[in-house]
Amino acid sequence: MTESLHPQVAALLGRYRRELRDTAPSDALDARMARLVAAGREDIPRRRPPLRRAVFWAAAAGLGVVAIAAGIFIGMRLERGTPAARVAQQEAALPADFSLWPADSVALQIPAEYSAQGTLVAVDPNAHSTGKRYWIDVVVSNDGTVRIDRIVPAETKRKKGAPDGITLQTP
Amino acid sequence: MKKNCDDTERMARLAAGDTGALRELYEKHGRALLRFSSAMCRSRQAAEDLVHDTFVALLRGPHLFDPAQGTAFNYLCGVLRHRISRHFRQQKRWVTLVDDDSAAAAHDASPADEIARSEVSAEFRRAMLELPLQHREIIALCDLEELPYHAVAAILQCPIGTVRSRLHRARALLTIRLASLELVDLADEPPLVQLS
Numbered sequence: 011m012t013e014s015l016h017p018q019v020a021a022l023l024g025r026y027r028r029e030l031r032d033t034a035p036s037d038a039l040d041a042r043m044a045r046l047v048a049a050g051r052e053d054i055p056r057r058r059p060p061l062r063r064a065v066f067w068a069a070a071a072g073l074g075v076v077a078i079a080a081g082i083f084i085g086m087r088l089e090r091g092t093p094a095a096r097v098a099q100q101e102a103a104l105p106a107d108f109s110l111w112p113a114d115s116v117a118l119q120i121p122a123e124y125s126a127q128g129t130l131v132a133v134d135p136n137a138h139s140t141g142k143r144y145w146i147d148v149v150v151s152n153d154g155t156v157r158i159d160r161i162v163p164a165e166t167k168r169k170k171g172a173p174d175g176i177t178l179q180t181p
Numbered sequence: 182m183k184k185n186c187d188d189t190e191r192m193a194r195l196a197a198g199d200t201g202a203l204r205e206l207y208e209k210h211g212r213a214l215l216r217f218s219s220a221m222c223r224s225r226q227a228a229e230d231l232v233h234d235t236f237v238a239l240l241r242g243p244h245l246f247d248p249a250q251g252t253a254f255n256y257l258c259g260v261l262r263h264r265i266s267r268h269f270r271q272q273k274r275w276v277t278l279v280d281d282d283s284a285a286a287a288h289d290a291s292p293a294d295e296i297a298r299s300e301v302s303a304e305f306r307r308a309m310l311e312l313p314l315q316h317r318e319i320i321a322l323c324d325l326e327e328l329p330y331h332a333v334a335a336i337l338q339c340p341i342g343t344v345r346s347r348l349h350r351a352r353a354l355l356t357i358r359l360a361s362l363e364l365v366d367l368a369d370e371p372p373l374v375q376l377s
Contacts, residue, residue, distance in 0.1 A: 015324075016356045018365045022305045027325050029302055030216045039229040043211070043236060047204045051240055 115151040121164065122146050130161070188253035196243040203240055210254050211236075213326065214261055220321040221265050223310055231268060235261045251335040258336045262318060269314055301364065308358040316351030323348050 122130040123141045130144060143164035149157045188209075194202035214235060218228035238260050246256045309317060322333045323344070334341045359365040
């Protein structure tokens with residue numbers, strides 16, 4: 011393969027090679043080597059061999075998996091292990107009329123008249139009426155919602171078979 | 182052959198706990214290893230550190246040497262080569278403030294080294310240090326240390342054919358680099374490389 015070497019490159023390589031031949035270890039390196047020889051193998055800080063390191067990491071990973079699995083298991087036990095008596099006790103503590111669904115409601119009829127501002131305002135049913143009176147049917151459910159069911163003229167309401175008057179569209 | 186037997190015996194003594202064998206191995210091969218390391222590294226300090234690390238590794242695990250696989254020198258060269266490779270991998274993690282590699286090489290070299298080297302040799306060294314590690318090591322082993330191909334193949338743990346082709350390419354790259362530095366005149370010579 012020497013034929014692939016340019017003569018000038020070969021000359022430079024030879025020159026550099028000769029300079030490198032003069033390279034000698036420094037006193038510092040000699041001293042370090044002398045200390046190394048004197049110290050021996052026992053005094054070198056030992057690295058863990060690769061297998062031991064692998065075992066260490068495998069053990070750490072295994073411990074981690076075990077810890078996570080134990081956490082999940084304990085959580086499941088706490089979740090599932092609630093005694094039935096405790097659930098019944100909780101149910102008994104609820105008020106008798108407590109319901110999660112608005113099953114009961116109360117309907118009220120409120121007399122109202124138009125005010126000067128053009129809004130319906132509640133009036134005393136026994137007071138003398140000066141304007142046209144309406145009955146406002148209000149439904150109060152036991153979940154706390156209030157709904158205006160309908161508004162009918164007072165005289166119309168009293169007639170049997172008369173139309174209901176204004177009926178509010180509720181969603 | 183006797184030389185190899187001596188080294189094998191030294192390695193056996195070292196494995197048995199005789200650190201005197203380590204000193205003998207250092208006295209025998211230390212200079213050659215330092216030459217190889219110096220040709221590979223930018224700074225002399227790094228080269229010496231790597232040689233020291235090589236002998237520390239040898240002291241830690243002398244039983245890892247197998248005489249059937251090659252000589253003690255080849256084994257030490259192989260250990261040093263791995264250390265050098267690791268050294269440059271670690272260096273890549275740091276950001277160089279100087280972008281130009283040649284400027285970095287000049288900066289890393291100690292003033293004493295620079296004075297000692299001629300200007301042409303310093304330029305040649307810079308060209309060498311700019312080669313990829315793989316090519317630099319093949320030139321260091323084959324052309325500077327003048328080791329036979331089979332020894333280089335044992336150190337690099339590759340076939341002899343690979344050593345030849347890698348050396349050819351490394352020389353061609355070095356020639357081109359030297360020509361760009363005007364240290365080599367390629368006008369009267371045919372081009373030596375077919376760049377792919």
